[in-house]
Amino acid sequence: MTLKVLYIDGDGPMGGASRSLYEAVSRLVEHGVSPYFLVSSGTASNFYRKVAVDLIETRGMSKFDNTRYGYYRGARWLILLREIFYFPFMFIALLRAKHRWKNVDLIHVNEYVYIIPALLAKLFFRAPLIVHVRSLARDSPHSRRVILLNYIFNRFVDSIVAIDGGVKNTLPQLLSVNVVNNSFSPALSNQPAPDFVERFEALRAGTLKVGFVGNLHLAKGVLEIVQAACILRGSSRDIDFVLVGGVTLQDKGLKAWLLSKLGFAQNFASDLKNFIEKEDLSGCCHILGPTLEIKYVYDRLDVLLFPSHFDAPGRPVFEAGFSNVPSIVAVEHPTMDTFIPYETGLAIAAKSPQALADAIAYLHDNPGERIRMGNNAHALAKQNFMPEANAKKLFNIYQIALGNFKNRQGLGASR
Template sequence: MRVLYLHPAGAYGGASKSLIELFSLMRQSAIDGTVLTPGGSAASAFADAGMSVVPVRGLSQFDNTRYGHYRRLRWIILLRELLFLPGSLWTLWRMRGEQFDVIHVNEITLLPLGIIAKKIFRRPMVIHVRSLQCAPPGNWRTRLVNGWLARHADAVVPIDHTVAATLGRDLSLEIVHNGLRVDAGKHLDGAAQGARGTVRVGFMGVLIALKGIYELLEAMRILKNRGVAIECVIAGENARNLKGLRAWVLRKLGFARNVRADLEQMIHDYGLEKHVQLLGFVKDVRSLYPTLDILCFPSHLDAAGRPVFEAAFYSIPSVVAVKDPLPDAVLHEHTGLAIPSPEPELIADALQRLAEDHVLRQTLGRQARDWAISNFSIESSASTMVAIYRRLRSKDERKQ
């Protein structure tokens, strides 16, 4: 079965990693994958995973996510999407002679382009929803997106119940968790911390403001001033490193920041050189988890991300910014600590509590591992997705 994947981001992150791990197991069921994606580290990772990669400068998106939805000056971002549209359409049109069985859109922001791809290839479409959507049901953009899903999507697959709750109530949804494949050996919590003399907190993810990385640095400043024995390692690729006039204009409008440079400046200004380490892009973060004691996910997305579940497999509890966590996001006081928003003081308080309570940290870590094994089996996720593909192909063949 040939599947065409549309993936929006060039930088390697949680969405690309989740798709790669899913595909690595699905290919055992004779799934052949071609991915249309911007060039970058994600494209290289897709190729290494055995997928055929069709690079493009950018894929045109429509953002109605809770964090990134268009408002005020953010409407200007649509100009970028319009600039990407001709190249996106031309690439799809050049591929029109290829035969695919299913189109898999790897994020709902690509829904409009996915609809066009569906019309070009005349094949059923799966929409993978990885981000929380703009909540107000009366919002015209939300009504538009839900209407597109109802009319054009043959399967809508949110990654968890938190995401599902932000979609239209009349939609038929099939939740497929971000399944994980990890080689989680014995966690080194006690021995590793004893050798370092400090507790180590980790941040994993692309360096963008919505991930709460600035707030985490502020929290580390607070913890330093409190005298807490804690250090932080940050593993992630700089999403944007723009130069010239374009960079100046985007920064003035607040749409682009060189996050890596900002963090380096903050570390210098706050005197955190001995407390915070920027690792840059790490291809295999599995080598880092056994060295961590706490995982911090202080995102503005009000949801738990892939690193939270990965860390859980290594018996590592998390501090997660999520206001009303559902059971498949984080269990407050059981698998980690949930804070209502990514405010530096709240992050610092939660990290300090785990850093100074070794028994609590280990207890939450053990419970997190049991929870992860029960909820995020890669085998189960892959089996469910293959079943969706086969059902859609069978239905499509009956129509022909």
């Protein structure tokens, strides 16, 4: 059975959500999925084109953010001006998609903040809608926005997929939610660029390598990492702090100033470099830049640092697990399918450089525990994050959603 699936992704730059979708679709093709993409312009398109039958880009895509940390309040309501600006570009792109592709069997939106283009696509194509929930939802049952989104989920969404138990727990119990963990292909496909390899191999031999992988955003906890380096600098421990990543978009001029004043700016690379220079941390803190060959990095780390402010383990936690690397994660109530405190790593409080420093010191001083947790992280990664198994789960969800949709519509056999 071949399924013609329209994938909608509004995040232009390649990030965790885009990588997760690419990993899934790469395997779904083997199950008979014909992928068509409607995406915002950015580096993620370069990956999607590798698996897409066809792809349409738009300048941007309107979203409605009601996640736990990104929901609109105060000055953040001004962000709706951006969503209004993107709407005509998105609408025209959807019309182009309808004109070019005529029909699709399913629509899969890569994050529920893009519910607006998802509903329009459902209206245009008259196909079942799969919504992937990747962020912790705002859990305020009396909020009118939450009530509205829950109504939309119940009325118009044919299947909801959460990336882990923690995300599922933020959604109302009355909703039927399938958990399909993200996936990672642990095989290294290529060597990183020579200049990146040169920078990595220049690190001191014999030190404990603790590292961060991801976009250098303030909310990812990168400031706490260099602050922890300050705390540990006076100890006798020999530790290298490795930060691998870049920025998603480089804002400049008036836009950069305005975003900074309103507290919306997230890119933190230049401030981070200034902090390292000011505190004379260049001997132990190393910003190596981005690379797509992240397995190379994980294979050379001893501990992964993920002190995000979002109270959730991110992709790097299980990606590092495939390389037997334990993690230090800022999370209060992890679910056992993604991260197990004291078994696959250490859980700490968010926004606490001291807690991060203490956890790093513990794993430095207890190599046996570090190895044990790394082995457990590897076992958990193989259990829950293998691409083939998760693609099969997702394909089964597609089939069930399509079957139920056809039954409701009285369509009988496939078109």
